[in-house]
Amino acid sequence: MKRFFVNLLAWLWVGVALSAPVRRGKAFDRFITIWLENQDFAKVVVDNRIVDLKRHGILLTRYFAHTHPSQPNYLAAIAGDYFGLNHDDWVRLPEDVATIVDLLEEKGVTWAGYFEDIPSPGYMGNASDGSTGTDGWDYVRKHNPFVSFDSITNDGERLLKIDSFDAFQRAFAAKKVPEYVFMSPNMMNDGHNTTLDYATKWSHKFLQPLLAAKAFDERTLIALTYDESETYEEPNHIVTLLLGNAIPPALKGTEDDTFYTHYSMLSTLELNWRLHTLGRYDVGANVFKFVADQLRYTANKEPENAATVDNSVPYPGLLNNDTSARLPLPFPNTKLVGASGLGILPSIEKALSRTKITKTPYDGSGKVFDGDKNPPVYKPPAGNPS
Ligand SMILES: *[C@@H]1O[C@H](CO)[C@@H](O)[C@H](O)[C@H]1NC(C)=O
Ligand SMILES: *[C@@H]1O[C@H](CO)[C@@H](O)[C@H](O)[C@H]1NC(C)=O
Ligand SMILES: *[C@@H]1O[C@H](CO)[C@@H](O)[C@H](O)[C@H]1NC(C)=O
Numbered sequence: 001m002k003r004f005f006v007n008l009l010a011w012l013w014v015g016v017a018l019s020a021p022v023r024r025g026k027a028f029d030r031f032i033t034i035w036l037e038n039q040d041f042a043k044v045v046v047d048n049r050i051v052d053l054k055r056h057g058i059l060l061t062r063y064f065a066h067t068h069p070s071q072p073n074y075l076a077a078i079a080g081d082y083f084g085l086n087h088d089d090w091v092r093l094p095e096d097v098a099t100i101v102d103l104l105e106e107k108g109v110t111w112a113g114y115f116e117d118i119p120s121p122g123y124m125g126n127a128s129d130g131s132t133g134t135d136g137w138d139y140v141r142k143h144n145p146f147v148s149f150d151s152i153t154n155d156g157e158r159l160l161k162i163d164s165f166d167a168f169q170r171a172f173a174a175k176k177v178p179e180y181v182f183m184s185p186n187m188m189n190d191g192h193n194t195t196l197d198y199a200t201k202w203s204h205k206f207l208q209p210l211l212a213a214k215a216f217d218e219r220t221l222i223a224l225t226y227d228e229s230e231t232y233e234e235p236n237h238i239v240t241l242l243l244g245n246a247i248p249p250a251l252k253g254t255e256d257d258t259f260y261t262h263y264s265m266l267s268t269l270e271l272n273w274r275l276h277t278l279g280r281y282d283v284g285a286n287v288f289k290f291v292a293d294q295l296r297y298t299a300n301k302e303p304e305n306a307a308t309v310d311n312s313v314p315y316p317g318l319l320n321n322d323t324s325a326r327l328p329l330p331f332p333n334t335k336l337v338g339a340s341g342l343g344i345l346p347s348i349e350k351a352l353s354r355t356k357i358t359k360t361p362y363d364g365s366g367k368v369f370d371g372d373k374n375p376p377v378y379k380p381p382a383g384n385p386s
Contacts, residue, residue: 027291028246029218032181037192044239049204057243063260065228065236067314074145077262080280084317088142095150103275110178114168116186122159143184219246236311271339279332279344284366313371333362
C-alpha cells in the first residue's frame, strides 16, 4: 500500500513536471535553429519570402560563416571550433570533446536535433534516401553535427535525441518541443540540390505555424540561418533571421549590424540559460544584441581583425585532410569566463585536471581566424583579455 502511494506521488509529480510551461531562460525559453545551404547574403536579402519573414523578426546584417565547405560550419555551431576541418566527409571527434549538449544537460535544459529524412532516431550513416527519392541525397550526415561527436553517440540517451522532422511535428503538436533544437531540412528543401527560391519557399511555409500567435506557450527564439555563402571568393557573408515570439514587438522588422558568427549562437545560449563555457571560441563571441540589451550584457565588440579575415580558407587542425595542415586536438582554455559570467564546464575542467596545458588557441578575444593571414595563435592559457 505504501509503495502504491509512493508510486502515485511519483506519477503525479512527473505529470506536473511534463505539463508545466518551461520558463527558464532569461530572454527566451526555447531556441530553435533551422539551417539552409549555400547562399550569399546579397541574393537572399532581396528574396520576397525572406523580406516577408523579416517583418516578424530581426535581420542580422553582418553574420559570417567560418569557412567552406558546409560541415565545419555545422560542427562550429555546437562545439565552438571546427578543428581545422576542410571537407564534408565522415569525421569523428573523441569522447572528451564536449559540445553544447554537455552545457545544456548540466543545467537540465532539454534538447534535440531534428533532421529531415533521417531514416531512424540516432542513425549514424553517411546519407539516406528519403521523402524525395533522390538516391541518397535527402538526409546527409554532413548536415547533422551531433553524430560526429563520440560524447553524443556513445551515450544511448543522447543518440536517441537525434530524430526526424516527423518527430519534431509530433512534439510541436503536443506542445513538447525541447528547449534547444537544431534542425536541418533535406538536401532539396535546404536549397543544396535545388535553388535559393526553392529553399526560401520551403522555409516560409514551414515557419508559418511556428510563427502563429498560439504556436508556443513559452518565449521561443527561432534562428533561420545559412551554413555558408555560395561564392567562395567573397567574404562568407550569410543571412540569419531571428524570429519567434521572444522577439520584442518593437524590434520586429528591424536590422542589427553587430558582427556575428555561428559561435554567437553558443554565447547567446550561455548567457540566456546561465550555462558554463566550452573554453573554446564560444568565449568572446558576440551575443545577439536584443538579448545582450535586455540582460545588460556589455562585452560585445567588433573583432579587431574582422577586416582582414578570409573566412573561406580553413585553418590547420585535427580534422584537416591535408597532413601538412594537421595539428593535435587543442586543449580548451580553462581560465576563460564566458558570457554568463561562469567558467568552463566543471566536467571538462575535471577531465583536464591532471593535464598540464601548455598551449591553447582559445583566447576569449572574439577575434576570427582563418588559414590565411589570421591563423589561430597557440599560447599559454590566460584569462579573458580586458
Ligand atoms: C580535402 O578535401 C577537399 C574538399 O573536399 C578536397 O578537395 C581535397 O581533395 C581533399 N584533400 C585530400 C588530401 O584528401
Ligand atoms: C561513411 O563514409 C566513410 C568515409 O567515406 C566510410 O569509411 C564509412 O564506411 C561510411 N559509413 C557508412 C555507414 O556507409
Ligand atoms: C546533389 O548535389 C550533388 C553535388 O553537390 C550531386 O552529386 C548529386 O547528384 C545531387 N543530387 C540530386 C538528387 O540532385
